[in-house]
Amino acid sequence: MKDLEKRLSAIEERNAKVEADKAWETSWTRRIAIAVLTYLVIVAYLHFVIHVEPWLNALVPVAGFLLSTLTISYLKKFWIDRRIGK
Numbered sequence: 370m371k372d373l374e375k376r377l378s379a380i381e382e383r384n385a386k387v388e389a390d391k392a393w394e395t396s397w398t399r400r401i402a403i404a405v406l407t408y409l410v411i412v413a414y415l416h417f418v419i420h421v422e423p424w425l426n427a428l429v430p431v432a433g434f435l436l437s438t439l440t441i442s443y444l445k446k447f448w449i450d451r452r453i454g455k
Contacts, residue, residue: 408428411426412427
């Protein structure tokens with residue numbers, strides 16, 4: 370009986386981790402963190418390599434990223450629905 374309880378506990382822990390990972394993948398915290406990091410990298414690139422006004426120009430790819438994160442979930446749902454035949 371102890372072995373069964375250990376196995377069940379291990380499954381529950383794994384499920385909690387999978388759910389947390391899934392929640393992270395769709396969280397606004399993750400999206401904003403990636404957007405901020407993308408923005409800073411592009412600002413540095415534009416400033417040091419291209420030598421243009423980076424603060425405004427760097428917003429273009431960040432806006433593209435944010436728009437893609439908003440629309441990709443619809444594309445994913447469409448893809449999954451087609452794949453499983455709904």
